[in-house]
Amino acid sequence: MATKWLSPQEMEAWLAFIETTGDLMKAIERDLAQYGLDRGDYQLLAILSESEDQQMRMCDLADRLRLTRSGLTRRMEGVLKKKLVSRIQSTEDGRVAFAQLTTKGFDLLKTAAPHHLESVRSLMIDLLSPAEIKAFATGFNKISANLSAE
Amino acid sequence: MATKWLSPQEMEAWLAFIETTGDLMKAIERDLAQYGLDRGDYQLLAILSESEDQQMRMCDLADRLRLTRSGLTRRMEGVLKKKLVSRIQSTEDGRVAFAQLTTKGFDLLKTAAPHHLESVRSLMIDLLSPAEIKAFATGFNKISANLSAE
DNA sequence: ACAAAGTGGTTGCGATAGCAACTATTCCCG
DNA sequence: CGGGAATAGTTGCTATCGCAACCACTTTGT
Numbered sequence: 001m002a003t004k005w006l007s008p009q010e011m012e013a014w015l016a017f018i019e020t021t022g023d024l025m026k027a028i029e030r031d032l033a034q035y036g037l038d039r040g041d042y043q044l045l046a047i048l049s050e051s052e053d054q055q056m057r058m059c060d061l062a063d064r065l066r067l068t069r070s071g072l073t074r075r076m077e078g079v080l081k082k083k084l085v086s087r088i089q090s091t092e093d094g095r096v097a098f099a100q101l102t103t104k105g106f107d108l109l110k111t112a113a114p115h116h117l118e119s120v121r122s123l124m125i126d127l128l129s130p131a132e133i134k135a136f137a138t139g140f141n142k143i144s145a146n147l148s149a150e
Numbered sequence: 151m152a153t154k155w156l157s158p159q160e161m162e163a164w165l166a167f168i169e170t171t172g173d174l175m176k177a178i179e180r181d182l183a184q185y186g187l188d189r190g191d192y193q194l195l196a197i198l199s200e201s202e203d204q205q206m207r208m209c210d211l212a213d214r215l216r217l218t219r220s221g222l223t224r225r226m227e228g229v230l231k232k233k234l235v236s237r238i239q240s241t242e243d244g245r246v247a248f249a250q251l252t253t254k255g256f257d258l259l260k261t262a263a264p265h266h267l268e269s270v271r272s273l274m275i276d277l278l279s280p281a282e283i284k285a286f287a288t289g290f291n292k293i294s295a296n297l298s299a300e
Numbered sequence: 301a302c303a304a305a306g307t308g309g310t311t312g313c314g315a316t317a318g319c320a321a322c323t324a325t326t327c328c329c330g
Numbered sequence: 331c332g333g334g335a336a337t338a339g340t341t342g343c344t345a346t347c348g349c350a351a352c353c354a355c356t357t358t359g360t
Contacts, residue, residue, distance in 0.1 A: 003264040010275050013283045016290035017274075021171055022216055023297050040316080059338060066172055071317045073340055078315090095325045095338040114153040124167075125160050127292045133163045135285030140166035142277045147173050190346085209308060221347045223310055228345095245308040245355045 024123060031119040035112040036082070040065070040075055042116060045084060045109045048101040055088065055100035084108060174273060181269040185262040186232070190215070190225055192266060195234060195259045198251040205238065205250035234258060 006014060029039045037045075047064050048054050056064075062072040076099060079085040084105030090096035101109075128136065156164060179189050187195075197214050198204050206214075212222040226249060229235040234255030240246035251259075278286065 003267060004271070006267070006271075006275065009280070009283055009287060013278075013286040013290070014270060014275060016287050016294060020290040020294040020297070024293055027297055038316095057338085068318060069339060070319080070341080074315090074317065093326070093338085097339070117153060117156070120164060121154070121156075123296065124293055125156065125164060127296055128163075128289050130159075131281075132285040132289040133159055135282040136163040136289060137159060137166050139278050139282040139286060140163070140170040143174055143274055144166060144170040146273065146277055147170070147177055188346095207308085218348055219309060220311080220349080224345090224347065243308085243356070247309070 027123050028116070028119050032112065032116060035108060035115075037108070037112060041079055041084070042109075042112065044075065044079060044099075045101060045105055046113075048085065048099060049106060049109055053100070054106065055098045057090075058097050058099060061099055079105070177273050178266070178269050182262065182266060185258060185265075187258070187262060191229055191234070192259075192262065194225065194229060194249075195251060195255055196263075198235065198249060199256060199259055203250070204256065205248045207240075208247050208249060211249055229255070 025039065032039060032042055043065055044061070047061065048056060058072055058076075059069065062069050065072065065075075067075065076085065076087070080087060082104075083102055085099050086102050088098040088100055090098060125133070175189065182189060182192055193215055194211070197211065198206060208222055208226070209219060212219050215222065215225075217225065226235065226237070230237060232254075233252055235249050236252050238248040238250055240248060275283070
């Protein structure tokens, strides 16, 4: 079977995506560094802040963060040391531990969030036309649905 | 100044992008693993294959790969051990070394490339409408231009 | 022509994170 | 109820990669 190559337009989309994504992430991360957070920490705090009682089972949190259980154990070391999150052993299930946002963690998130948002706006969202915004939303959702569908 | 939040449409674009990109990369990487390559190795081989004499100065290669010089030194260890790339000391400038694609490296790339392309197609490109393809190309190019403009 | 500055590459160290193996607890089924 | 399977979390090991320090070579300025 002959290989069906990418059209110039397709190639441009692929290359622009692949070359730009990493740089964009680094830039966003750089803006977050002034709060002593990296992207992983920020995501962790953000997800906890939106959860019931601002806490989650380690396991579920790992899934949300796309980390393995062991990866989360390691990441927790950092935020625990900074007292942004506390660890709570479940009384109902001896295997389970919860990560809970502390007041300090919540305050830091509240401080950092507007600046993070501003990064996202100025580095990405505000550069895109409404049509492009829509295409990003629908496009990435299709890609995501396809990945989950495996 | 009041924080200007993201509109639902903007939020959807941002979340879809941020949540999907990592998963997509992992899926593409998984498809590459059957050739004993990770994405970094593949990129390295691909860039060398398109270069004059299939070789590049370490320094320039690092830039293309978005690695630091030290990062490239480490990545080279892997492909050198696999004999996919050879190292050539410059005779004109004693500081300079070149990375050059070996025949083995070129053959492996030639084998892997169609499958990689097929991954990219089936996991991303073929899922997108022509309008979305175009929006990805223009959108990411704008983001990239803005990042370089700093 | 020679010292100082610049450039290219490597190395030690530290941070992140996955895998496999392990422990502890709970669930399920006969 | 008792034992095997499943689940939750941790730990040792490994791989990647950046930073800072370092070495070697080259360029520049006087």
